Amino acid sequence: GNSVTQMEGPVTLSEEAFLTINCTYTATGYPSLFWYVQYPGEGLQLLLKATKADDKGSNKGFEATYRKETTSFHLEKGSVQVSDSAVYFCALDGHYTGANSKLTFGKGITLSVRP
Amino acid sequence: KAGVTQTPRYLIKTRGQQVTLSCSPISGHRSVSWYQQTPGQGLQFLFEYFSETQRNKGNFPGRFSGRQFSNSRSEMNVSTLELGDSALYLCASSLQRGLYEQYFGPGTRLTVT
Numbered sequence: 631g632n633s634v635t636q637m638e639g640p641v642t643l644s645e646e647a648f649l650t651i652n653c654t655y656t657a658t659g660y661p662s663l664f665w666y667v668q669y670p671g672e673g674l675q676l677l678l679k680a681t682k683a684d685d686k687g688s689n690k691g692f693e694a695t696y697r698k699e700t701t702s703f704h705l706e707k708g709s710v711q712v713s714d715s716a717v718y719f720c721a722l723d724g725h726y727t728g729a730n731s732k733l734t735f736g737k738g739i740t741l742s743v744r745p
Numbered sequence: 746k747a748g749v750t751q752t753p754r755y756l757i758k759t760r761g762q763q764v765t766l767s768c769s770p771i772s773g774h775r776s777v778s779w780y781q782q783t784p785g786q787g788l789q790f791l792f793e794y795f796s797e798t799q800r801n802k803g804n805f806p807g808r809f810s811g812r813q814f815s816n817s818r819s820e821m822n823v824s825t826l827e828l829g830d831s832a833l834y835l836c837a838s839s840l841q842r843g844l845y846e847q848y849f850g851p852g853t854r855l856t857v858t
Contacts, residue, residue, distance in 0.1 A: 666849075671851075672851055672852075673749075673835055673849035673850050673851045673852050674835065674837075674849040675849070676846055676847070676848070679846065719788065721788075732778060732790045732793055732801050732803070733778075733780075733788075733790065733837075733847060734790070735780075735787060735788035735789075736787075737787045738787060738788070
C-alpha cells in the first residue's frame with residue numbers, strides 16, 4: 631500500500647537558518663504530493679502541493695520538488711522565521727494509484743525556530 | 746468564504762458511551778473526509794463521503810461510522826467508546842473527489858475517560 635516516510639524530529643533552528651525536511655514515499659502510479667502545516671491548537675493547512683513529476687510547489691518561501699526517480703518530496707526554506715514553528719506533514723493522495731481519494735500522511739515533524 | 750467548521754471543539758466522554766461529531770464543509774464542497782490524529786498512530790484516514798455515499802473507508806472497526814446529508818454536512822459516530830479512541834478528529838472538505846485540495850477544519854478533541 632501507499633506510505634510516506636518523514637525524517638525523525640524534532641528540529642530546532644535559529645531564525646534565518648536554512649530548513650530541509652526530508653520526505654520519501656512509496657506508491658504505485660502517479661500520486662499527488664502535499665505538505666501540510668499544523669499550528670498549535672489548529673487543524674491542518676495546505677502549505678504546497680505538486681501533482682506530477684518534476685513539479686515544484688511553493689508557498690510562503692517554502693518549496694518542494696516532486697522527484698519521481700528518488701520518490702522524494704523534500705521541503706525547503708531558505709530563511710526560517712519564528713512564526714514557522716509548527717508541525718509539518720508530508721502526504722500523498724493515491725487517487726490515481728487506485729487507492730481512491732484519501733490522504734496518506736507521514737508521522738509529522740515538529741519545527742521550533744528560536745529568535 | 747467560511748472555512749470547514751467542526752462541532753463540538755472539545756468533548757469528554759466515558760468508556761462505553763457513544764459520540765457524534767459534526768462537520769460543515771466549505772460552501773460548494775461536496776466531498777468530506779474524516780481523519781483521526783493520535784500521538785502514537787499519527788493521522789489516519791477514517792472515511793470519505795461524496796453525494797451522501799461512503800466512497801472509501803480506512804482500517805477502523807465498525808464502531809466508527811458516518812453519514813453525509815444532502816447539504817454535504819457530515820457526521821461521524823463512534824459507539825462503545827474505548828480509551829484508545831481519545832484523539833483529535835479532523836474533517837476535511839474538497840470541491841469534488843480526486844485531485845482537489847482538501848481543506849481541514851480545526852478538529853474535535855475527544856477525550857475518553
